[in-house]
Each structure stands twice: as C-alpha cells, then as structure tokens.
Amino acid sequence: MDPAREPATMTAPTRAPGAAAGISLRGVSLTFRGARTTHVLDRVDLEVRPREVIALIGPNGCGKSTLLRVLAGLIKADGGTLAIDGQPILGPDPRVGLVFQEPRLLGWRSAESNVRFPMELAGWPKQRQQARADDLLGLVGLREYARARPGTLSGGTRQRVSIARALALEPSLLLLDEPFSALDALTRERFNVELLRLWERTGTTIILVTHSIPEAVFLADRVVVMSPRPARVIADIAVEMPRPRRLVDLDSALVASLAADVRSHLVDTTDDEIAMEEARRAIPAGLTPKDRQARNLPETDPGTPAWFDPFRPEDEP
Ligand SMILES: Nc1ncnc2c1ncn2[C@@H]1O[C@H](COP(=O)(O)OP(=O)(O)O)[C@@H](O)[C@H]1O
Numbered sequence: 332m333d334p335a336r337e338p339a340t341m342t343a344p345t346r347a348p349g350a351a352a353g354i355s356l357r358g359v360s361l362t363f364r365g366a367r368t369t370h371v372l373d374r375v376d377l378e379v380r381p382r383e384v385i386a387l388i389g390p391n392g393c394g395k396s397t398l399l400r401v402l403a404g405l406i407k408a409d410g411g412t413l414a415i416d417g418q419p420i421l422g423p424d425p426r427v428g429l430v431f432q433e434p435r436l437l438g439w440r441s442a443e444s445n446v447r448f449p450m451e452l453a454g455w456p457k458q459r460q461q462a463r464a465d466d467l468l469g470l471v472g473l474r475e476y477a478r479a480r481p482g483t484l485s486g487g488t489r490q491r492v493s494i495a496r497a498l499a500l501e502p503s504l505l506l507l508d509e510p511f512s513a514l515d516a517l518t519r520e521r522f523n524v525e526l527l528r529l530w531e532r533t534g535t536t537i538i539l540v541t542h543s544i545p546e547a548v549f550l551a552d553r554v555v556v557m558s559p560r561p562a563r564v565i566a567d568i569a570v571e572m573p574r575p576r577r578l579v580d581l582d583s584a585l586v587a588s589l590a591a592d593v594r595s596h597l598v599d600t601t602d603d604e605i606a607m608e609e610a611r612r613a614i615p616a617g618l619t620p621k622d623r624q625a626r627n628l629p630e631t632d633p634g635t636p637a638w639f640d641p642f643r644p645e646d647e648p
Pocket residue numbers: 363365369371389390391392393394395396397398560
C-alpha cells in the first residue's frame with residue numbers, strides 16, 4: 332500500500348482514505364434539553380450514495396446545522412441511527428470534513444499551517460504533512476499564499492483555506508454549512524464552479540447547506556428540503572442535469588423548473604434568509620454600467636443575467 336494513503340489515525344474505522352462513502356440516516360431525532368426544550372430533528376431519514384452531492388435547504392432555525400453537527404459526530408442524536416458505509420458515527424470522525432459559514436482559522440498560523448493542523452493532531456510525520464498541505468493548497472489554487480496569515484486574506488480566500496483544511500485527512504464525506512453565504516454574489520458563483528471542480532478531483536460525498544435555491548440546484552444531484560423545526564425531510568428532488576455543469580446552465584429552463592419545484596415546498600415557510608438570497612441574486616442584473624466595468628462584466632441588456640469567466644483568478648487584497 333502506498334504509505335501516503337494509510338488511514339489517517341489508528342482509531343479511524345477501516346476504510347480507503349479519500350474514497351467517497353455512502354451515508355445512511357434512519358429516524359434521526361434530537362431534542363435539546365436545557366433551560367428550554369427545543370425539538371430540533373424529527374425522525375430524519377436520508378440515504379446518500381457515494382460521490383453524491385446533496386443540497387439541504389430549509390427555513391432558518393429548522394435544524395440544518397444541527398444535522399451536520401450530528402453527522403460530524405459533534406453532537407449525539409437521541410434517536411435513530413447514522414452510518415457511513417455501514418459503520419456507525421459514534422463521535423468526532425476522521426471520515427468527515429466540516430466547513431462552517433465563517434472560516435474558523437487560527438489567526439496566528441499561516442494558511443499552510445492551518446491546513447496542516449488536523450494532520451498534526453492526527454500525528455502524521457512532518458514530511459507527509461508538508462506534502463499533503465502543499466497538494467491541498469494547490470488544489471484550491473492557493474500555493475502562493477501558503478505563508479500568509481488568515482488576517483491578510485480576503486473572505487473568499489480564507490474560505491478556500493478552510494475547505495483545504497477540511498480535506499486534510501482525506502474525508503469520505505465533506506459537510507459544508509452555508510460555506511459561501513458571506514461572499515458577494517459574483518464571487519459566490521465562481522466558488523460554486525470551483526467547488527464542482529474540487530469535487531470532480533477529490534470525489535468525496537458532499538452534503539451542503541445553502542439558502543440559495545439556484546445554488547442548490549446548480550451544485551446538487553438531489554435537493555433535500557427540510558420542514559420548519561422540528562426538521563423533517565419534506566421533499567427530495569433529483570437534479571438530472573449533466574456534469575460538468577457551467578454557470579450558463581443556471582439560465583436553463585430545467586434549472587428554473589427545478590427551482591420552482593423546490594420553492595413550492597418552501598411556500599409555507601416565511602424565511603428571511605431565503606428571501607435575502609433571492610434578492611441578492613437579482614443584483615447583477617441591476618448594476619450600473621460603472622459597476623459592471625468595475626466588476627469586469629460584459630455589457631448586456633439590463634435584466635439578462637451577466638456571467639463572466641468563472642475561472643478568472645480572484646482579485647486578492
Ligand atoms: N447547542 C444547542 N443547545 C440548545 N439549542 C440549540 C443548540 N444548537 C442549536 N439549537 C437550537 O436548535 C434550533 C436549530 O438550530 P440550527 O440547527 O442552527 O438551525 P439552522 O442551521 O437550520 O438555521 C434553533 O432553535 C437553535 O436555537
């Protein structure tokens with residue numbers, strides 16, 4: 332066996348590192364009991380095939396982040412079963428990588444050293460840490476920022492570092508909790524394309540929480556809609572759109588009809604964040620010519636979505 336592909340830690344369940352995993356949630360329930368009792372998850376069932384990309388969408392506060400934390404083994408469900416490739420999730424699990432909405436990087440460490448951090452904790456030899464961190468920074472296009480401290484990087488760049496860090500131990504499942512919500516609409520669209528390229532290369536299974544219906548449809552194989560709290564799965568919509576996908580696909584009739592389908596399941600929920608996302612998406616069409624120039628957008632008729640080259644490198648600070 333290639334030594335670079337050994338399991339991350341001795342405690343890791345047997346698996347081929349980096350191989351995508353199938354996920355099974357059966358009747359997962361959770362109630363927070365403290366000063367207030369909050370019933371958050373209500374018999375959540377979800378089967379995910381290896382390499383599938385699932386977008387989770389649901390009203391604010393319904394329990395999406397809680398579900399991801401349960402999947403990452405950070406909180407224990409009080410009912411039901413969760414398994415990755417048939418092996419139960421019993422605690423913080425090296426088979427799972429987690430990315431939060433706000434990149435939670437260590438400010439005193441460089442980008443490279445942040446990416447290395449999980450490998451240090453896992454006791455990897457230094458040389459292997461360095462080689463892996465170098466690969467990952469290359470994968471997210473940040474090799475030249477290896478020595479930069481997070482405080483000197485843009486929000487988008489910091490988020491790339493945290494995605495690289497989440498991939499450090501070759502997880503089989505990558506969980507992304509509204510990873511692009513803090514980015515402006517244009518950067519966000521580019522990151523969607525980048526995420527798909529990353530997924531093509533790493534081949535992990537992905538579960539992503541988003542408030543953006545078009546983003547969910549664009550990225551996912553299936554859009555799973557959650558009810559208001561306590562969260563249940565109320566719809567599971569297959570997105571049969573060929574890959575690789577391009578931003579222009581967002582304008583297709585298929586995306587529009589799938590988005591309408593997703594939205595129809597959310598009609599009973601008044602959700603400010605989903606409404607905000609819809610409003611933000613409308614911004615590119617309403618930009619002034621000067622704004623268009625500043626953002627390097629082609630001059631198109633007002634109202635026509637204006638896409639630009641998604642592979643253009645980000646303007647770094
Ligand atoms: N550790 C906790 N203790 C008690 N209540 C919590 C805890 N974490 C989340 N909650 C509550 O659980 C509900 C779901 O939260 P969350 O999963 O963050 O929602 P979402 O991500 O869908 O917006 C909210 O009412 C939240 O206040």
